[in-house]
Amino acid sequence: MDAVIEINDLSFAYEKDIILENINLIVKPLDFLAIIGPNGGGKSTLLRLMLGLLKPMQGSIRILGGSPYEHLSEIGYVPQNTNVNTDFPIKVLEVVLMGHIGGKRPLFGYGKEEIACAMGALAQVGMAAYAHQRIGDLSGGQRQRVMIARALCAHPKILMLDEPTASIDVKGQKEIYELLKRLNETMTVIVVSHDISVILEYANKAAHVNKRLAFHDISNKKETFHTHGTDDHFCEIELLQMLGSEHCDTCNNDTQTRREEP
Amino acid sequence: MIEALGYTFVQHALIAGLLVSLAAGIIGSLIVVNRMVFLAGGIAHASYGGIGMAVYFSLPIFLGASVFAVASALLIAQLTLHKRHRIDTFIGLIWAVGMAIGVVFVDLTPGYHVDLMSYLFGSILAVSSSDLYFMGALLGLIVLVVLFGYRSILAVSYDSEYARLRGIPVRFFYTLILILSALTVVIAIKVVGLILVIAMLTIPVYIAERLSNTLWKMMIISGIVSALFTLAGLALSYAYNLTSGASIILVSAASLGVFLFLYRKG
Numbered sequence: 156m157d158a159v160i161e162i163n164d165l166s167f168a169y170e171k172d173i174i175l176e177n178i179n180l181i182v183k184p185l186d187f188l189a190i191i192g193p194n195g196g197g198k199s200t201l202l203r204l205m206l207g208l209l210k211p212m213q214g215s216i217r218i219l220g221g222s223p224y225e226h227l228s229e230i231g232y233v234p235q236n237t238n239v240n241t242d243f244p245i246k247v248l249e250v251v252l253m254g255h256i257g258g259k260r261p262l263f264g265y266g267k268e269e270i271a272c273a274m275g276a277l278a279q280v281g282m283a284a285y286a287h288q289r290i291g292d293l294s295g296g297q298r299q300r301v302m303i304a305r306a307l308c309a310h311p312k313i314l315m316l317d318e319p320t321a322s323i324d325v326k327g328q329k330e331i332y333e334l335l336k337r338l339n340e341t342m343t344v345i346v347v348s349h350d351i352s353v354i355l356e357y358a359n360k361a362a363h364v365n366k367r368l369a370f371h372d373i374s375n376k377k378e379t380f381h382t383h384g385t386d387d388h389f390c391e392i393e394l395l396q397m398l399g400s401e402h403c404d405t406c407n408n409d410t411q412t413r414r415e416e417p
Numbered sequence: 418m419i420e421a422l423g424y425t426f427v428q429h430a431l432i433a434g435l436l437v438s439l440a441a442g443i444i445g446s447l448i449v450v451n452r453m454v455f456l457a458g459g460i461a462h463a464s465y466g467g468i469g470m471a472v473y474f475s476l477p478i479f480l481g482a483s484v485f486a487v488a489s490a491l492l493i494a495q496l497t498l499h500k501r502h503r504i505d506t507f508i509g510l511i512w513a514v515g516m517a518i519g520v521v522f523v524d525l526t527p528g529y530h531v532d533l534m535s536y537l538f539g540s541i542l543a544v545s546s547s548d549l550y551f552m553g554a555l556l557g558l559i560v561l562v563v564l565f566g567y568r569s570i571l572a573v574s575y576d577s578e579y580a581r582l583r584g585i586p587v588r589f590f591y592t593l594i595l596i597l598s599a600l601t602v603v604i605a606i607k608v609v610g611l612i613l614v615i616a617m618l619t620i621p622v623y624i625a626e627r628l629s630n631t632l633w634k635m636m637i638i639s640g641i642v643s644a645l646f647t648l649a650g651l652a653l654s655y656a657y658n659l660t661s662g663a664s665i666i667l668v669s670a671a672s673l674g675v676f677l678f679l680y681r682k683g
Binding site: 206207208227230232234240242243244245246249250252253254255256287288289305309 | 450564565567568571572574575576578579580581582583584626629630631632634635
């Protein structure tokens with residue numbers, strides 16, 4: 156299969172406010188796509204459309220060649236705001252077990268294989284030792300890892316994360332991204348973030364969403380953002396502006412011209 | 418006080434107290450973790466409309482209250498799914514209109530007027546055997562639903578959006594929780610009255626929430642704590658000739674105060 160996600164001419168509006176307009180996007184297997192853009196620009200809405208939580212007003216979204224709803228088990232989703240509902244009396248393991256989908260279930264309780272699988276997912280994110288702790292007792296970064304484990308539980312082909320590093324300290328953020336990089340070896344990763352560092356270090360594709368979408372292949376562009384001396388290092392605002400334009404200079408394989416601008 | 422146990426109405430009161438406490442513990446836990454306390458309050462007060470209509474049409478009170486409470490629950494479920502941002506306004510409306518309907522129907526009923534107070538503050542000493550069957554059947558139903566639907570109920574309560582992405586019929590379970598809440602409210606009205614029912618559904622749950630790391634433990638602890646409060650409240654009400662519902666709630670509130678004090682220290 157050529158594309159894991161194919162979006163054609165997609166538009167979406169809440170009531171009368173148009174949020175997304177004429178979006179086209181192709182995500183290939185094992186891509187690490189960063190969806191960036193200003194607040195209210197439609198990043199999360201685009202993600203929710205890809206998940207099938209919202210229906211497009213116009214245009215189409217194909218996930219693995221079908222509708223999002225046909226491929227629920229192949230999409231792992233990590234929602235925004237894992238700091239809500241922390242009073243809820245629930246153990247880490249039970250949260251991860253929620254990631255299982257349909258299939259053979261015991262009449263009540265959880266099956267042995269399901270528990271083994273959930274423990275495996277927890278081990279993958281380095282949280283196995285916390286399986287029997289109450290979710291509310293964990294730190295924000297730890298909770299985020301648990302949510303990733305929950306998404307991994309169903310062995311997804313695509314992992315989608317909405318602002319995974321919001322409200323996590325810098326060290327925790329780095330750990331989350333390293334984890335995503337590792338997971339990216341076996342699955343497609345899509346991250347909604349206003350955190351530009353993710354593009355610099357980890358993503359190979361970037362989609363800037365502000366009602367419209369500007370797509371950039373940045374797999375060979377790391378040096379553009381990164382490896383030059385500190386003098387011509389792009390500041391984040393400059394970078395955002397550049398990625399926001401439909402045709403950024405770096406995408407024409409001409410990194411030099413960009414650097415020479417004042 | 419032991420000799421009181423010989424009276425049938427005292428036995429009925431004790432059994433009713435236990436059945437309702439266990440139901441309230443389980444459903445109260447679901448109401449609290451789903452943040453539906455205000456919603457349950459609305460259903461409780463709206464069910465008075467059913468009581469008034471049952472009196473007017475000479476129907477069984479339980480039946481009238483149950484049908485009205487379930488109808489309000491379904492209405493609220495429908496509104497929650499479509500007009501979530503205005504839900505508190507609608508609940509307030511259902512709360513008040515339901516009560517108003519009840520008052521008007523009681524007014525219209527010719528002749529003897531049932532004692533309004535017994536529905537506001539409960540009438541646990543007037544529980545009939547058929548009431549007990551109704552309570553027992555409802556508790557049985559609640560236990561079965563929670564036992565077999567536990568995973569889905571947990572998923573819907575904890576993170577309904579994620580549950581939907583796992584293919585769980587979220588609307589169905591949300592509506593089911595609301596219907597069971599409505600029916601529990603109706604049987605709890607018999608014990609503590611509709612004004613105090615919210616306290617019965619929340620105080621034991623609040624204590625249990627602090628003591629449990631899973632939802633099912635919370636349900637069991639709430640049920641036990643609620644039963645203890647109910648029995649203590651009944652004993653107090655018998656000994657000092659006080660209104661039973663109010664005694665139960667004051668015992669609960671005082672215990673909560675002590676619990677919070679100890680919990681802070683320990």
